[in-house]
Amino acid sequence: MAVKHPKAIGRVANIEASGSTNIFDEDNLITLLNRLVVNENTRIYCNATVMTQAEIRLKDKSNVNWSTEQGLGGVPFEMLKFRTMRVGTDAPDRMVTDANDDRITPVGSFLRKSKIDELPQLWNVLRGHMSLVGPRPERPEFVAQFNDSLPYYAERHYVKPGLTGWAQLCYPYGATERDTIEKLQFDLYYVKNHSILFDLAIILQTIEVVLWGKGAR
Helix, strand or coil: CCCCCHHHHCCCCCHHHCCCCCCCCCHHHHHHHHHHHHHHCHHHHHHHHHHHHHHHHHHHCCCEEEEEEECHHHCEEEEEEECCECCCCCCCCCCCCCCCCCCECHHHHHHHHHCHHHCCHHHHHHCCCCEEECCCCECHHHHHHHHHHCCCHHHHHHCCCEEECHHHHHCCCCCCHHHHHHHHHHHHHHHHHCCHHHHHHHHHHHHHHHHHCCCCC
16 A cells, blocks of 8 residues: 655654654744734734633633643643633643533633634733644643653644644544554654745645634644
8 A cells, every 4th residue: 555655645654663853944934923913913903812812701701811831842831721621620630621521611602713812822822832833732641641642642742732733734633542543643743844824724724624613623
């Protein structure tokens, strides 16, 4: 049976044989793109944030939430996000949220489907903790677990975590180790091939996802 080249499927086909990453020197251009996009949309971002925060406070009696995630080089940072679950129902040891999780508020359900819940993370991008595109950040306790069980998982931290990414576009949410392995292949492909053109393509595809509500969870 013929095996497709990784570039044909957009992922590292064999994690065991992925080898060392090849980081291109386009990081400065990507950083410039991040700042340009965020700065040019500051007014929209601020207005949307104020209105969304007011709606959450009014209907769900909640506010912006934050969590400690692991970023570039494994350095932890505080990631901002609009709270979409009822206060007091967070489960630190729960990796993913079920599709029909009863902890999600009515406002939170809309925020998740529209991806507006990720809007505060633009502040993380502006501060340099995150990039517009990259592997999704993960909590330190899960990173430690995956570093022990999955080869090359730590290589995800060779680039900044992102609001959106190749793995998010190519693979749905999943709760199993098999799902994590599948998403890791796409993350490693991005780490090895990231460039400003690749980032732009991912951003455009993400806009399509947001507009059509695909992949929201």
